Amino acid sequence: MSTPVLAGANTAAALAAVVLVTAATVLIAVNGLRLSRTTSDFYVASRTVKPWWNASAIGGEYLSAASFLGVAGLIVVSGEEGLWFPIGYTAGYLMLLLFVAAPLRRSGAYTLPDFAQMRLGGRLPRLVTSALVVAVGWLYIVPQLHGAALTLGITTALPRWAGPVAVTGIVCLTVLAGGMRSITFVQAFQYWLKLAALAVPTIFLLLHLGATGESVTAGGAAFDRLPAQEAGSAALGVPTGDLTLYQTVSLILALLFGTLGLPHVLVRFYTNPDGPSARRTTAIVLGLLAVFYLFPTVLGVIGRAHLPGLVASADADATVLLLPGALVGGVAGDLLTALVAGGAFAAFLSTSSGLVVSLAGVMSQELFGGTVRGFRIAALLACAVPLGIALLTGTAALAGAIGAVFAFTASTICPLLLLGIWWRGLTGRGAVAGMLTGAVSCGGALAAAQLLPAGYTVAGLAVVGILQQPAAITVPLAFLVTVGVSKASSAPGGRRAAQVMARLHAPEDADGLDGLPEEISRWRP
Amino acid sequence: MNPGATPGESPARVRVTAPRDAPPVPGPTLQPGTPEDFYLRSLIRSQLRLSLSVAAGFTVLLLVIAVLIAFWPQIHEIRVGTVPIAWLLLGAGIYPIILAAAALYNRACTRNERRYRDLASRP
Numbered sequence: 001m002s003t004p005v006l007a008g009a010n011t012a013a014a015l016a017a018v019v020l021v022t023a024a025t026v027l028i029a030v031n032g033l034r035l036s037r038t039t040s041d042f043y044v045a046s047r048t049v050k051p052w053w054n055a056s057a058i059g060g061e062y063l064s065a066a067s068f069l070g071v072a073g074l075i076v077v078s079g080e081e082g083l084w085f086p087i088g089y090t091a092g093y094l095m096l097l098l099f100v101a102a103p104l105r106r107s108g109a110y111t112l113p114d115f116a117q118m119r120l121g122g123r124l125p126r127l128v129t130s131a132l133v134v135a136v137g138w139l140y141i142v143p144q145l146h147g148a149a150l151t152l153g154i155t156t157a158l159p160r161w162a163g164p165v166a167v168t169g170i171v172c173l174t175v176l177a178g179g180m181r182s183i184t185f186v187q188a189f190q191y192w193l194k195l196a197a198l199a200v201p202t203i204f205l206l207l208h209l210g211a212t213g214e215s216v217t218a219g220g221a222a223f224d225r226l227p228a229q230e231a232g233s234a235a236l237g238v239p240t241g242d243l244t245l246y247q248t249v250s251l252i253l254a255l256l257f258g259t260l261g262l263p264h265v266l267v268r269f270y271t272n273p274d275g276p277s278a279r280r281t282t283a284i285v286l287g288l289l290a291v292f293y294l295f296p297t298v299l300g301v302i303g304r305a306h307l308p309g310l311v312a313s314a315d316a317d318a319t320v321l322l323l324p325g326a327l328v329g330g331v332a333g334d335l336l337t338a339l340v341a342g343g344a345f346a347a348f349l350s351t352s353s354g355l356v357v358s359l360a361g362v363m364s365q366e367l368f369g370g371t372v373r374g375f376r377i378a379a380l381l382a383c384a385v386p387l388g389i390a391l392l393t394g395t396a397a398l399a400g401a402i403g404a405v406f407a408f409t410a411s412t413i414c415p416l417l418l419l420g421i422w423w424r425g426l427t428g429r430g431a432v433a434g435m436l437t438g439a440v441s442c443g444g445a446l447a448a449a450q451l452l453p454a455g456y457t458v459a460g461l462a463v464v465g466i467l468q469q470p471a472a473i474t475v476p477l478a479f480l481v482t483v484g485v486s487k488a489s490s491a492p493g494g495r496r497a498a499q500v501m502a503r504l505h506a507p508e509d510a511d512g513l514d515g516l517p518e519e520i521s522r523w524r525p
Numbered sequence: 526m527n528p529g530a531t532p533g534e535s536p537a538r539v540r541v542t543a544p545r546d547a548p549p550v551p552g553p554t555l556q557p558g559t560p561e562d563f564y565l566r567s568l569i570r571s572q573l574r575l576s577l578s579v580a581a582g583f584t585v586l587l588l589v590i591a592v593l594i595a596f597w598p599q600i601h602e603i604r605v606g607t608v609p610i611a612w613l614l615l616g617a618g619i620y621p622i623i624l625a626a627a628a629l630y631n632r633a634c635t636r637n638e639r640r641y642r643d644l645a646s647r648p
Contacts (some may be wrong), residue, residue: 080594083615087587094583094623098576098630220607245595252587279634283627290620297616422573498562505569507638 013334014155017342021193022170025349026177028186051277055284057184058268060191062089062285063292064140064351065147068194068344070399071293073317075300076310079223082300084248085399086293088255088406093289095256096265097282102275103421103504104266111362112266112413119420119500120428128432130366132412132439133263136405137359138386140262143401144348144355145390147317151348154318155341161391167345168387171353175360175379184271190350191288197343198295201324201336205302208328218305247469251403254471258406261413264354267361274508299323317398320344356382403469404446411438411474415482421504423483424497430486438478445470561645568641572634579630586622590614 067089074082109115116129148163174186209216217223259265272278303310303319307326310316321344324336359382360375368374415434419426449467456464466473594600594611603610 080609080611080615083612087615087619090620091583091587091623094627095580097627098580102634215607217607220604220609223601223607223609223612245591248591248595249588252591256584276635276638279631283624283631286624286627290624293620294617301612301616422569501569502565505572506565507642 011156013338014341015158017338018152018156018166018345021342021345021349022166024189025170025186025346026174028189051272051281051284053184053188054268054271055281055288056191057187058265058281058285059288059292060187060189060194060346060350061264061268061354062093062289062351063191063194063347064402065144065344065347066399066402067292067296068198068347069147069150069317069320070402071296072300072303072319074399075297076303076307076319077316079304081244081248082399083297084251085255085403086297088252089259090286090289090293091252091256092259092406093282093286096260097279097286099418100260100266100421101269101278101282104417105269105272105278106275106504106506106508107500108503110267110270111358111365112261112263112417113362113366115420116416116431119497120426120431121496122428125416125428125431127366128435129413129416130362132435133362134359134382135439136261136409136413137263137355137382138389139405139408140264140402141352141355141382141386142390142393143398144352145386146393146401147344147398148348149390150315150317151321151341151344154315154321155337163348164387164390167348167352168383170349171356172379172383174349175353175356175383176376187350187354190346191292193346194343194350195288195292195295197339197346198292198299198320201320201340202295202298204332204336205323205327206298209302214306216305217301222301222305246472247465250407250469250472253475254403254407254410254469257410257414257475258408258471260417261409262406263358263362264351267358268354276507296320302327352386407446407469407471407474408439408442410471411442411478414475415478419479419482419486423486424501425486425490426482426497427486427489429489430482430484433485434478434482437481438474441477442470442474445474564641564644568637571637575630575633575637579626583623583626587619590619 067086071082071086074085076082104115107115107118109118112133113126113130117123117126145164145167148167149160150163152158152163152166153160206216269278269281272281299320303316303323307319307322310319310322315322321337321340324340325333327333328336356379360379363378363381364371364374368377412435415438416431419434420431445467449464449470452464452467456462600611601609605613
């Protein structure tokens with residue numbers, strides 16, 4: 001099945017919606033420019049953002065192309081196994097709440113490398129963390145740009161390079177204009193836009209199917225296993241075949257613990273005024289995500305029932321874009337398609353700009369002395385590299401590509417954060433060794449899975465299936481190496497660790513912390 | 526930032542730089558063996574125990590579902606209306622559990638911190 005390009009009046013409406021979303025984004029960002037003046041504004045929005053705003057912004061930033069387009073596409077292609085992805089994306093925030101949210105907020109660090117240096121001291125942990133953050137960010141932006149190429153390619157007559165170039169340009173502009181402060185408002189707005197852009201078509205489609213008397217699930221056939229499914233699933237990196245259980249467990253592990261290490265997610269937590277508000281914010285985020293994922297799931301089921309041709313096509317990720325036109329048609333179909341296209345664009349813009357802000361923050365501190373000018377140069381760099389990669393590589397399945405990034409962060413940054421926050425014994429050497437082990441083993445496995453032929457076996461074992469989902473092996477390995485090297489290299493750093501632990505875990509308004517200076521024990525934004 | 530600037534007039538640009546080094550680490554430490562240090566250590570321990578038990582409970586639940594689906598294929602035959610029960614569970618049923626776990630955790634976590642504050646502020 002060739003790419004089902006929509007034609008006619010659709011093009012104009014979808015293009016108008018994309019332009020509208022873009023204009024709104026730029027407008028809010030430029031407004032934010034008047035408010036952001038200091039470096040603190042640029043990096044963390046002066047830490048004055050309220051939980052509801054911040055939660056909406058986190059949701060807006062987190063719901064990327066993989067969520068907006070990819071989840072429904074996965075469900076169309078893989079059915080039941082695809083449902084694990086949104087569960088993992090949501091439950092990742094539960095882990096973030098349990099282990100990271102409040103202590104990380106209390107650490108007072110601007111970025112992940114700041115946290116590494118504060119906790120461990122020395123240059124090396126900071127450098128390694130910075131390099132990893134930049135690599136993760138770049139890898140995560142690329143699928144957003146691929147999603148933009150897909151969306152514009154299907155809903156308008158524009159060539160495939162137009163989407164990535166447009167997203168990169170707009171993101172660069174907004175980030176240069178306002179930094180994090182304006183980004184917060186943009187992101188919060190974009191969560192609700194994305195929710196509406198999927199909720200309205202979903203409800204409309206359900207009502208439409210109800211009115212025409214068609215079964216939403218094609219009499220339950222939507223849930224049957226399809227013949228074309230196995231091959232498609234394997235190519236997407238969705239658990240399948242003999243290794244389903246291993247791959248499912250590995251995928252869950254990657255998604256649960258990968259969220260902890262995403263740079264654009266972490267930087268958001270610095271914008272909460274204190275630890276308890278960071279926890280409240282995270283709980284609200286969980287609610288927002290749970291509500292959101294209902295809609296792509298339902299759309300995926302409708303897609304399975306009513307667009308079965310998509311399973312075998314390369315454009316299953318376009319399911320949510322194609323459904324309104326295929327089922328409703330006419331002007332209503334065109335308008336709904338335009339709404340979805342606008343929402344999809346909001347997803348690419350918000351995730352990419354969040355990533356660019358955090359990457360620029362890290363790079364400018366590392367390379368340009370942390371000035372506002374340096375931040376802007378770094379923002380340009382953070383935009384340019386993924387654009388180059390996206391234009392040079394073909395479109396991969398969105399949710400699968402993002403799943404690989406989660407496995408990588410779970411194997412590298414997650415051990416640093418979890419052990420840094422909860423274990424006094426972590427040393428700089430241990431953290432560096434663990435991060436490098438995780439990066440090499442997980443990165444190597446993912447690369448090998450791409451290079452080896454699909455049917456490659458070693459002693460009868462389908463190695464490629466294991467390499468595709470390496471988290472179940474590489475995450476424990478990274479933890480083991482971190483702990484082992486820390487124990488072997490235990491320096492007389494216990495005093496520093498104890499100080500940092502006091503700062504991370506003591507409530508902000510606790511009395512009796514006589515040992516801690518006023519700014520720590522009674523700190524208020 | 527220019528404190529003298531009147532509203533409406535844009536303040537003069539001032540070059541502001543981020544902290545070059547890591548944020549300051551608290552200077553004087555809690556001396557080992559003091560009650561303050563003991564209270565803090567027990568706070569951290571109870572918070573960690575709380576986080577681990579919520580995480581373990583949730584992870585075990587996910588694993589049970591994954592194993593159930595892998596080793597009990599008949600589960601696909603059980604349907605509510607036209608929707609198989611596995612789809613209902615994975616597509617909708619897990620989310621309220623996640624939210625309940627988060628709410629439960631936040632309550633218990635705040636309780637731990639309150640208990641610590643009471644202990645630490647006792648003269």
